[in-house]
Amino acid sequence: MIANPPPWPGGARCACAITFDMDADVLIQVAKPADGHDRLYPISMGRYGPVVAIPRILETYRRLGLKQSFFIPGWCLETYPDAAEAILKGGHEIGHHGWLHEDPIESGPAQREQFERALDAHDRICGMKPRGYRGPVYNINQMTLDLIAEHGLVYDSSLMGDDIPYALRSRGREIWEMPVHWGTDDWPPFAHYAEIGYMMPVRGPSEGLEGFWEEFEAAYAAGGFFMLVVHPFLTGRLARWAKVEAWLERTLNERSVWFAPLEDIVAHLAAARASGAWSPRVEDTPYYSGPQS
Numbered sequence: 001m002i003a004n005p006p007p008w009p010g011g012a013r014c015a016c017a018i019t020f021d022m023d024a025d026v027l028i029q030v031a032k033p034a035d036g037h038d039r040l041y042p043i044s045m046g047r048y049g050p051v052v053a054i055p056r057i058l059e060t061y062r063r064l065g066l067k068q069s070f071f072i073p074g075w076c077l078e079t080y081p082d083a084a085e086a087i088l089k090g091g092h093e094i095g096h097h098g099w100l101h102e103d104p105i106e107s108g109p110a111q112r113e114q115f116e117r118a119l120d121a122h123d124r125i126c127g128m129k130p131r132g133y134r135g136p137v138y139n140i141n142q143m144t145l146d147l148i149a150e151h152g153l154v155y156d157s158s159l160m161g162d163d164i165p166y167a168l169r170s171r172g173r174e175i176w177e178m179p180v181h182w183g184t185d186d187w188p189p190f191a192h193y194a195e196i197g198y199m200m201p202v203r204g205p206s207e208g209l210e211g212f213w214e215e216f217e218a219a220y221a222a223g224g225f226f227m228l229v230v231h232p233f234l235t236g237r238l239a240r241w242a243k244v245e246a247w248l249e250r251t252l253n254e255r256s257v258w259f260a261p262l263e264d265i266v267a268h269l270a271a272a273r274a275s276g277a278w279s280p281r282v283e284d285t286p287y288y289s290g291p292q293s
């Protein structure tokens with residue numbers, strides 16, 4: 001069970017979001033700044049996302065009538081504007097995912113400039129400000145939360161503190177947290193990337209996805225929230241996406257679920273909270289005032 005299952009639209013039992021982080025080849029650019037631009041194998045592995053997988057994923061969503069969320073680094077918006085345009089044309093959400101997929105904590109004070117440079121890319125390429133943020137490698141700090149709130153974004157999706165959305169309060173401001181975790185992320189089962197020090201045995205499609213569906217069953221039984229954090233160059237590959245597509249069809253036909261972009265889920269929860277129908281758990285940050293000893 002979960003302590004406070006939210007009421008979902010139409011009496012749906014579970015809210016679902018398949019969120020794609022379209023990192024493309026930015027990962028090799030940031031991991032190997034001196035020569036990442038000339039490492040063709042990882043570039044090709046990443047480019048598969050915007051060039052091959054995104055059209056495939058968007059076609060599935062169009063056929064099934066789904067609108068979902070994508071998180072895209074600013075550099076990827078500028079490098080692959082056609083993919084961004086196709087995503088927006090399909091009615092999907094594009095969220096903030098850093099500029100060059102820098103680790104926000106490693107960036108130190110440069111984090112602000114990178115955050116704002118990405119916002120400029122959203123403005124130029126998407127013609128709008130993002131509503132949500134996901135930290136590259138989930139590695140956010142208090143400064144990130146402050147930047148999100150300062151720039152008027154309404155939610156973060158990088159933290160692991162609950163099964164369902166909750167609220168984060170910081171210096172008199174509040175944002176929503178749409179929680180992630182490694183059990184619903186496709187890096188552990190599918191990524192194999194020596195150049196960035198991530199060497200996992202690649203699972204077969206069914207085996208790699210199986211854990212996700214078990215996570216869904218638990219969220220569904222509890223009346224909660226199920227979210228995948230996946231990548232076009234991993235889960236958008238042919239055989240894996242065929243399995244996800246079959247699961248989507250089955251779930252839409254047989255279960256009482258509400259698939260929506262994260263911005264719509266946040267808007268729904270904010271309205272439920274305003275009407276008094278439901279209250280989120282609220283956490284105060286910073287968690288600590290300084291180093292603990």
Ligand SMILES: [Zn+2]
Pocket residue numbers: 021023097101136137
């Ligand atoms: Zn990413």
